[in-house]
Amino acid sequence: MAASNEENISKIEIIKRQSRQLRGTIKEALSDEQNKFSEDNVQVLKFHGVYQQDDRDLRAQLTKEGKDRHYSMMIRARIPGGVLSPDQYLTFDRLADEYSDYKNIRITTRQTLQLHGILKGDLKTTIKTLNEALVTTLGACGDSGRNTICCAEPGDEPFRAEMQHDVLALADRLSAKTNAYHEIWIDGEAVQLADDKSEEPLYGEVYLPRKFKVAIVPEGDNCLDVYDNDLGLVAHIESGHIRGYTVLVGGGMGRMALDQDTYPRLASPLCYVARDEAIELILDTCVAIVTIERDYGDRSNRRFARMKYLIDRRGLEWFREEVETRLGRKLEPPRPLKWHNGHDHLGWHRERDGISYLGIFIPYGRIKDTETMQLKSVLRDIVHDFRPIVRFTSQQNVILSGIANELRPAIEERLRAAGVPLPEELSNVRQNTMACVSLPTCGLALAESERALPELMPQFEQLFDELGLSNEEITIRMTGCSNGCARPYNANIAFIGRSPGKYDMFLGGSSLGTALNTRFRETVPFDQLVPTVRSVLESFVQERETGEEFGMYWRRTGLEKHRDYGTDPNPA
Known part of the structure; x- marks a missing residue:
C-alpha cells in the first residue's frame, strides 16, 4: 500500500484500525443494558449493515421531558443484483412486523432492503434470522464494496443469466472476509487463522477510505444510473451473450452544499475487458481498481475520500497506468456506448414462453400499509400464494418474476382490491x-x-x-x-x-x-x-x-x- 501520513488520518481511520477487523466491542455491548452503542461501535456497526438512529420527530418532546433520545437501529441487507426467493422476502416481511417500530420495509436505490426502528435488544435476533434465510448484512454499509447492483429485468436471453452470474462473482470478490460477523451475530465462535493468513486479504486493517459502489448494466438500458457509481460495467451484447464490458470509473453523487470543492461526478470510460469463460480478467480488473482506491484514496478528509476525487487529482491517464501495472498487461480502449432508455421496468412483460414478470411501482420505495393502500399485505399474500421471485430495482420498485400467464388476472385482482394501482394507471411524472x-x-x-x-x-x-x-x-x-x-x-x-x-x-x-x-x-x-x-x-x-x-x-x-x-x- 502507498504510505500514509499517520498524523493526518481521520478519527474514523483510527477507529477502523483499532476495531480488530470490525469487532470493536460490539459483542460485549449487545449484553449491556444501554439502549445505544458507543460512538466507536457506531462506526464499526456500519460495516455490519447497521446504522444507529433516533426518531427525530420525538426529540423535542423527549428533551422537554428530560429523557434520552429514542434510539433504534436501521438494518440494511446486502442483496447482490436485488434478487430474493419468496421465502427470503417473507422473512423480511415477518421481521418488519415483529421487530420494526415502523412495521414496514424500505427499498433502497441500491436494490436492497432496510428495516428501520429495530431496538438494540432485538438487533442480534433480526440479523441472525436474516442469515438463516441466507441473507447477509455484512458490507451493506461501511467503507468497503457496497451492494453490487445490476439491471433487474428478467428474461430468457442468455446475457441476463450471465450478468447475474457476474454480479455474484464480483460481489464475492469485493466482500469483506472478516470472521467478526459470525462471531458477533451468528455462532459466537472465534476462528483461528494461520500466521501467514490475512483475515482481510483485499482490505487489510483499515478497509477503504470511503464507500465503494459497483453497478452492471447492458448497453442501451441505463435503468440504474451506471455513471453514478465508483465502478460501472457496461455489458456489450452480441448474439444474446456478453462479449465484454466497458469499464467506467469515478462516479459519485455526494457533495457538501457549503463546500464548493465537493461535487457530483459521472464516471469516465476507462477500458474494455473481454468476458472469458471464467471472467477472471473482469474480476482482476475490478480488484485492481479497488486496490488503487485503497492505497491512494484520501484518508485524512472524508469529504474527499471517494475515488472520483482521486481520479480528478491524479488524472485518468495515471489511473489507467496504475491499473495496467497491477494487472501486468495493457488495457484495451473503452468502446463507444449508446443508450436508448433509462426508465424502470414497470408493468407486465414477457419473461419467457408462457411466463411473465410484473414491475410494480412502490411509492418512494416504502412497502407499507395505509388506509387507502394495503401494499405490504398484498405483496406478502401474492409472494406467499403465487411464489414469484422478488427483484428490486434501483429506482426503488419491485419486480415479481416467474409468473405463469394464466395467473396474471388473479394477481391484478389482488392488487386492485388492495388499492395498489398498476403502472399504466399512474402518470409518467x-x-x-x-x-x-x-x-x-x-x-x-x-x-x-x-x-x-x-x-x-x-x-x-x-x-x-x-x-x-x-x-x-x-x-x-x-x-x-x-x-x-x-x-x-x-x-x-x-x-x-x-x-x-x-x-x-x-x-x-x-x-x-x-x-x-x-x-x-x-x-x-x-x-x-x-x-x-x-x-x-x-x-x-x-x-x-x-x-x-x-x-x-x-x-x-x-x-x-x-x-x-x-x-x-x-x-x-
Whole structure:
C-alpha cells in the first residue's frame, strides 16, 4: 500500500484500525443494558449493515421531558443484483412486523432492503434470522464494496443469466472476509487463522477510505444510473451473450452544499475487458481498481475520500497506468456506448414462453400499509400464494418474476382490491420520481423528502397536464440533504434540502442518466417549488426543438437565459 501520513488520518481511520477487523466491542455491548452503542461501535456497526438512529420527530418532546433520545437501529441487507426467493422476502416481511417500530420495509436505490426502528435488544435476533434465510448484512454499509447492483429485468436471453452470474462473482470478490460477523451475530465462535493468513486479504486493517459502489448494466438500458457509481460495467451484447464490458470509473453523487470543492461526478470510460469463460480478467480488473482506491484514496478528509476525487487529482491517464501495472498487461480502449432508455421496468412483460414478470411501482420505495393502500399485505399474500421471485430495482420498485400467464388476472385482482394501482394507471411524472428516506430517521437530513414529495405530485401532475407534458419522460428526485442518496444530480428536476422547509433546485440532467444538472435556485420554500419551476417548463414548451427533451433543452439554453425565471410564481 502507498504510505500514509499517520498524523493526518481521520478519527474514523483510527477507529477502523483499532476495531480488530470490525469487532470493536460490539459483542460485549449487545449484553449491556444501554439502549445505544458507543460512538466507536457506531462506526464499526456500519460495516455490519447497521446504522444507529433516533426518531427525530420525538426529540423535542423527549428533551422537554428530560429523557434520552429514542434510539433504534436501521438494518440494511446486502442483496447482490436485488434478487430474493419468496421465502427470503417473507422473512423480511415477518421481521418488519415483529421487530420494526415502523412495521414496514424500505427499498433502497441500491436494490436492497432496510428495516428501520429495530431496538438494540432485538438487533442480534433480526440479523441472525436474516442469515438463516441466507441473507447477509455484512458490507451493506461501511467503507468497503457496497451492494453490487445490476439491471433487474428478467428474461430468457442468455446475457441476463450471465450478468447475474457476474454480479455474484464480483460481489464475492469485493466482500469483506472478516470472521467478526459470525462471531458477533451468528455462532459466537472465534476462528483461528494461520500466521501467514490475512483475515482481510483485499482490505487489510483499515478497509477503504470511503464507500465503494459497483453497478452492471447492458448497453442501451441505463435503468440504474451506471455513471453514478465508483465502478460501472457496461455489458456489450452480441448474439444474446456478453462479449465484454466497458469499464467506467469515478462516479459519485455526494457533495457538501457549503463546500464548493465537493461535487457530483459521472464516471469516465476507462477500458474494455473481454468476458472469458471464467471472467477472471473482469474480476482482476475490478480488484485492481479497488486496490488503487485503497492505497491512494484520501484518508485524512472524508469529504474527499471517494475515488472520483482521486481520479480528478491524479488524472485518468495515471489511473489507467496504475491499473495496467497491477494487472501486468495493457488495457484495451473503452468502446463507444449508446443508450436508448433509462426508465424502470414497470408493468407486465414477457419473461419467457408462457411466463411473465410484473414491475410494480412502490411509492418512494416504502412497502407499507395505509388506509387507502394495503401494499405490504398484498405483496406478502401474492409472494406467499403465487411464489414469484422478488427483484428490486434501483429506482426503488419491485419486480415479481416467474409468473405463469394464466395467473396474471388473479394477481391484478389482488392488487386492485388492495388499492395498489398498476403502472399504466399512474402518470409518467409519478413513475419517474424518487426520494431518499430523510426525516425522521436519517441523522443527516436537513429537510423532509420521502414524506414531502407526495404532496408535490398532484401539483406536478396538474402542471404537466396543463403544459401538455404528461407523456414526457421527466425525472423528479428529492433528497433531504446534499449527500445525494436518491441520485438527484442527474435528474431533470431535483430538490435538495438545505434547511427545514427549504430546498436548492437543480435542473437539467438527463432521463438517460448521462448528464449532470445545474443549480437553478437556492433555499426555495417548499410551497414555491412547483411555481418556481413552472416558468422554465413553460419556456421549454414554447422553445424546444423537434424531439428535444427537457434536459437537452436546459443544457442548450443554459442557466443564464433562465436566471430571472421563477422569481415570481406568475412572471410576466
